[in-house]
Amino acid sequence: xxxxxxxxxxxxxxxxxxxxxxxxxxxxxxxxxxxxxxxxxxxxxxxxxxxxxxxxxxxxxxxxxxxxxxxxxxxxxxxxxxxxxxxxxxxxxxxxxxxxxxxxxxxxxxxxxxxxxxxxxxx
Numbered sequence: 033x034x035x036x037x038x039x040x041x042x043x044x045x046x047x048x049x050x051x052x053x054x055x056x057x058x059x060x061x062x063x064x065x066x067x068x069x070x071x072x073x074x075x076x077x078x079x080x081x082x083x084x085x086x087x088x089x090x091x092x093x094x095x096x097x098x099x100x101x102x103x104x105x106x107x108x109x110x111x112x113x114x115x116x117x118x119x120x121x122x123x124x125x126x127x128x129x130x131x132x133x134x135x136x137x138x139x140x141x142x143x144x145x146x147x148x149x150x151x152x153x154x155x
Contacts, residue, residue: 034056034057034060034131034133034142034144035056035144036056036144036146037055037057037147038053038054038126038127038146038148039053039149040052041125042152043152043153044117044152046118046153047116048153049117050114050117052112052125052127052149053111054109056129056144058133059134059135060131060132061132062131063129063130063131063132064084064085064129064130064131064132065083065129065130066083066103066110066128067079067080067081067101067128068110068112068125069125069126069128070151071126072120072123072124075123080095080099080112080125081100081112083101083102083103089101098114098117099112099115100112100113100115101113112125117151118153119153119155121153124148124150124151125148127146129143131144
């Protein structure tokens with residue numbers, strides 16, 4: 033009924049940049065907070081950055097000053113601009129969104145996840 037689709041991952045050398053996108057689709061009524069998480073092999077999934085519906089942002093200490101999260105509410109899309117990438121940024125990146133949507137006659141709210149996109153930074 034609702035779907036988050038990520039794009040923009042890939043292989044990049046250390047010091048390079050990538051831009052991730054995540055588009056929400058479906059019978060969406062409202063999108064609250066949106067965010068990016070990542071999970072490296074053998075590690076727990078961690079929050080990278082989040083942005084509220086009003087544009088307030090928060091970042092993990094490890095990415096502050098290098099990553100920028102933004103959103104386009106008209107397109108139901110959140111972005112993650114990643115600069116000065118390091119090998120330790122290598123992970124699967126997941127989009128998350130707090131969605132309010134219609135399921136038939138019912139209005140529902142849930143935290144939805146994308147399928148993930150691989151980011152690999154070579155040294």
